[in-house]
Amino acid sequence: MIKSLLPIFLLSIMANAQNKTDFLTPYEKGNGNQTATYEETIAYFQLLDESFETVSMQEMGLTDSGEPLHIVTFNPAKDFDFEKIQKEKAVLLINNGIHPGEPDGIDATMMLFRDLALGKIKVPKNVVIVNIPIYNIGGALNRNSFSRANQNGPESYGFRGNARNYDLNRDFLKSDTRNARSFAQIFHKVNPDIFIDNHVSNGADYQYVFTYIATHPQKIGGNLGKFWESEMLPSLLSDLKKKKIESVPYVNIHDEKPDNGFEAFMDYPRYSTGFASMFNTIGSMPETHMLKEYASRVKVTYEYMISSIEYADKNYRKIKDLRKENLQNYRPGQKYVLLWELDADKVSSIPFLGYEGGYKPSDISGKPRLFYDETKPFSKTIPYYRDYKPSLEVLIPEAYIVPKSWWNVIELLKINNIQMIPLEKDTELEVESYRIKDFKTSSSAYEGHYPHNSVNVTSTKKKVLFRKGDFLIKTQQPGVKYLLETLEPQGNDSYFVWNFFDSILQQKEYFSAYVFEDLAKQLLDKNPKLKSEFEKKKAEDPKFADSGEAQLDWIYRHSDYYEKSHMEYPVFRIMK
Incomplete structure (x- = not known):
């Protein structure tokens, strides 16, 4: 009897040994200084998908490389219906390889999913983990050993x-890339409660292996922001400390010593965690130190991902409730901070x-050149500037109206799950209308654009006839902060700033001076008030008084002949 069982027993041992070998990641099979290729990464997650019912790999939208993004989901309940999941559990979304020269998260997440599937680490009951294995596939395929000159492996x-040479961590709002559009599809599908985007830092030298960018609590707002700042984040960092991992906020300085202190990073909507915060998702960017x-x-x-999972598992209900509650802070008539500036008085x-x-x-x-002496470590207290103050606020409207002609904007709003109502017939509505009074434009290209800045607007109330099919967009929806950040032209990352509306900055009709001279005189003769304003400007502005061209242009711009669409911002606000 024993003889007959022995071959079966040996086969079982061999199979188990083979399984252990099969589930070693490419990183673990290497020398500790090698990272998986794109092909190896996808193949490994396919192996997990085929081997465990708790792991599901799904193909999503395309990227600029022509290859599709994937999401890999771990759910011990073996259920991958996200509508159902969102009602019962918290969702943690992990993004890896947005900068493929910073691949730490790619290798760490393969081990994480393997260990969860095998039960080698505590399996959460209340959290489902979703992973984008490699977000920047084109960058991952462009493999080399030299582009990270400052990095140790x-x-x-x-x-x-x-x-297409875009930095994807500047593209989340403007969405020039297929990557960003597919990410939005993923983000709204899984609707994460917590988001982690794994990175590697650059900048100063110091002792820490682990630094982090935490979504600024003032940007998240309300009790959710307070909870993140005073409860969740300190608990995560305390857990790391128990594992003998010291941490510090992202050292936001370059080519100077950090001894004099530094400021908290404000993650605007162009960045991944800034994008997530627009939908009340708590976000963080681990920034491991490049020289370690x-x-x-x-x-x-x-270890940071493990700590995040364990904390979310214990506090999932509170996190979900606070996310829902946070929407109440953004109602029509309330103030919304569009622009922030560092409060240097608070340190x-x-x-x-x-x-x-x-x-x-x-x-x-x-x-003179900067150098650090690693034989002389120190521990000291330094200044840290973490508080920002509002530099521009707007009142939240009841709704926006976006004419259907601006299909480029409509398309991105739809991708980001914004609910819109097409007008059923031509309708006249009283709205608040902006005119672009002044702005500056970058003199050099930045991520495929020449962005505007220092935008200044004037506002008037008027009645406008909108056409059937133009879109009414109510602000009382989960994407309210996304609407404010994109449609308010003065916002740091608004569609206007990113050149979506540049055609309104160009006149399409002009005048010939020799023809308009006589008409201009008639206009002044028939309108004493206009003539008085004209004479006053000449008296007060010597340059204007010395320029016949400027004077004719002024009269033209104050007449019915001047095209009203020039500099008129084509998104309108309906106030409560």
Whole structure:
């Protein structure tokens, strides 16, 4: 009897040994300084999908590379219906490889999903984990060993720019890339309660392996922001400390010593966590330190994700309730902060583990150069500026009206789950209308655009005839903050700032001076008030008084002949 069982027993041992080998990740099979390729990453998650009922891999939308994004989901309940999941559990969305030269999260998440599937770590009851294995596929395919000149490993890695050379962590709101549009599809499908976007830092040198960008609590707003700042984030960092992992906020300085302090990073909507916060999702960016060994960076990234899962598992209901409650802070008639500025009068202090630094003559130029002496570590308290104050607020309207002609805007609103009502017939409505009074434009290209800044508008109330099919967009919906950030032209990342409406900045009709001279005189003769304003301007403005061209243009712009659409912002507000 024993003889007959022995072959079966040996086969079982061999099968188990083979299984253990099969589930080693490409990173674990290497020397600790190697990261998985795109093909290896997808193949590994396909293996997990085929091997475990708790893991599901799904193909999503295309990227600029022509390859599709994937999501890999771990749910111990083996259910992958997100409408159902959202009613019962919290969702943690992990994004990896947005900058494929920063691949720590790619390798750490493969191990995380394997360990969850095998039960090697505590399996959450109340959290479903979703992972985008590699977001920037084009960058991952553009593999090299030199583009991260300041980084200590791995041996080879992907490139920061995507297949069309966009930095995808500047594209979440403007969505120039297929990647960003497919990400929005994923984001709204899974509707994450918590979001982690894994990165590697650049900048100063210090002792920490793990730094982080936490979504600014003032941007999240309300009790949700307070909870993130005073409860959840401190608990996560305390848990890391128990694992002997020290941490510090992202050291937001370059080419200078951090000894004098630094400011908290304000993650605007162009960034991943800023995008997530528009939908009341708590977000963080682990930023492991570029000069630390790759293996140690992968380890702390892994541990941060574990800490996040464990915390969410215990507090999932509170997180979900606070997200829902936070919508009440953005009702028509309430103020919304569009622009923030650092409050330099409010300074706190944080402990900091750094290295002594100084300046010495450069061997290249002979000029002073910064250096850090890692043989001289220090622990000191330094200033930290974490408070911002509003620099521009707007009142939240009851609704926006976007004419159907602006299909480029309508398309992005739809992609981001914004609910819109097409007018059933031609309708005259009283609205608040903006005119672009002044703005500046970048003199150099930035992420495929020449963005505007310092936008100034004037506002008037008037009746406007809208056409059948124009879109009424009520603000009382989950995407209210997205609407405000995109449609208010003065916003830091508004559609106007990103050149979506540049055609309104161009006149289409003009006048010939020799023809308009006689008409201009008639206009002044028939309108004493206009003539008085004209003479006053000449008296007060010597340059104007000395320019016949400027005077004719002024009269033209104050006449019925001037096209009203020039500089008129084509998105209208309906106030409560």
